[in-house]
Every structure is written in structure tokens, then in C-alpha cells.
Amino acid sequence: MKKGDQTRARIVEAARQLFERQGYAATGLQEILKESQAPRGSFYFHFPGGKEALAVAVIEAHAEAFGAGLQAALANAPDVVTAGRLAVELLAGQMEATACQAGCPVSAVTLEMASTAPALRDAAREAFEAWLGPVAARLEAEGLDPELARSRARAVVSALEGALILCRAYGHAGPLRDLSPLMPRLLGA
């Protein structure tokens, strides 16, 4: 990775962690620069669109990161129900690793910005689509009607996103783990 790309990646990662803990509006440029140890000029070089453009990059980075985890779960599991349980464990492990202090940055940005920033709303929708797509494809491969497969996959993404919020409020990963025994019902035939 070139030095400029490394700086950009550091800025995105710092913003992602801050959005996960405290949301979009509470995260100032100053704090992002401090956490990423990036100079201000370098920030505007990589993100001429400012904080909103950075937030699009954060959503894209998170979409890719969780998407990779989901794809690995689907690749390693004998069936989609098992993959769903692996995804729950992946998220529960991440939640516990931060003592439930960090949630999903896509949800955070959506709740704060969907009504005023169409670019962020669209990026969030694309992140959700990127996650539910492979799940729906697997459900189809297991014999579900395409429309039903899509609806089921989106319901699972909803349930995971909601459980991540409840985990923050409860201070433990129980709300995520509630979903594990339900996976055969959510994703089964």
C-alpha cells in the first residue's frame, strides 16, 4: 500500500471506530485527525467532500469488512442456518471484544443522516444489500423462491442490526445470541 493510501485507510479506520462508539455528529474532524495521526491537508486531499465523503468511505469499508465475515461464514458452513449462527458468533465476539462499547457504524450514520444526506442513505442501503445478497443467493440455492429468499435475508440483517443496538443497552451479547436458536426458523425451509 502506498503511503497516501495508508494515510487514507488510517483516517477511515479512525472514523469508523469513532462512529461505532459515539455516532456521526459527535465525531469532530479534530478528533478524527488526532486518532488517525493524519495532517489536516492530507484529510482534505483524500476527502475533498469533507466529513460526509469520509462517512461514505466508512460505510463502504464496514460493508466490505462485515461482508467478508459473512462470505466466510457462508463458505465454511454446510448450510445457510449454520452460516447464520456463525455470523451471530462473529458479531457477538466483536461486541464482547469492545465490552459492548462499539456497534455498527452503518446503523449509526443511517439514524443520524438518512433524512438529510441522500449520499449517506444510499451508501447505507448498498451496505445492507451487500450483506443480504449472498445470504439470499444461498437461500435460493437451497431451494427458496427468489423473492422470499430476499425477504428472509433482509429480515436477518434487520434482526442482527437491531440486536447490536440492544447489546449496547444491555451491556452483553445476549440479544445477539437470542438469534442463534432462531436461525432455523428465520432461514430454514
Added chain:
Amino acid sequence: MKKGDQTRARIVEAARQLFERQGYAATGLQEILKESQAPRGSFYFHFPGGKEALAVAVIEAHAEAFGAGLQAALANAPDVVTAGRLAVELLAGQMEATACQAGCPVSAVTLEMASTAPALRDAAREAFEAWLGPVAARLEAEGLDPELARSRARAVVSALEGALILCRAYGHAGPLRDLSPLMPRLLGA
């Protein structure tokens, strides 16, 4: 209602609507005062603890409002699965009434403040408990083991909260309605 109580209720309702659209940090005291047409002195009379104390009141008000809708659904439905579908329709109708511009203020405050404001985290957890409690009680009355009933009820609250977020990103109530046909699976025997 006394005049002072009316002012307090107006402040809480204005803040609730603002948190629903743009979250906690983006909502300044000035905007709350303007929307509620309340004088600053009156704000500090009712909320000596400032914006954080107001946010606790917002969460409590929203917990009560959605809780009332949920209780009505449970009272009017022949079974818990039908009640779950009524709850989905209630939320979908509210989502559509704001053109998907307003979500759940409890989720918004949780994602922004759970890591730094224990009072808000606790209020959010109590809101979720207030919602899942009657659902779990009904599941128990329908024969489910208490622990399983609680876990199922919490999973439904997670799914609804997550779907509310996805609705913001998609710009329609489809993600909520994905949950309707799943209610027999989530809440059925």
C-alpha cells in the same frame, strides 16, 4: 394538564421528533427550544440535568407510547403471532406517515450515548424491557418456557428495531413488512 406540565410535554415531544430524525448530538438546545416554543428558563426548570436529563424523558415517553401500542395489539389480537403482525403494521404506518424520515429515538440515543452516558444506556434498556415484557408474558401464557419466552420476545424487539433502521435507508416500509410473514416462526410454538 397544568401549564408547566404542558410546557414540559411540549419540550419532550419536540426533542423526541428531532432525535427521531437526526439523532442526539445533532440536536441542539436552541433547536429544541425553537420547536417547542419554550423559554430557556422553563427548560432548565423542568430539566435541571440539561439535555441528558431531557433525553431520559424522551426515552421514557417513547417507551410508554410504543408500549401502549404494543399492549393494545396484544389486547386486540387472538394470539401473540397476530399481535406481532399488528405491531409491524403500527410501525410501518408510522414510518410511512413520516416518509421514512423518522425512526426510533431509543435506538438513536443508544448508538450515540450508550458508551458515555450510563443513565441513557439504562433508560434504553428499560424501554426495551418494557416492550418485551408483555410479549414474553403472552408467550408464557401460550405455554412457552419463561426463559425461552423472554429470549423470543427480545429477538422480536431486535428485529423491529433493526427493520426501522433499514426502512430509513430503503425509503420504504418493506424491511418492516418482511417481518410479518415471519411472526409465526418468531413467536409461534
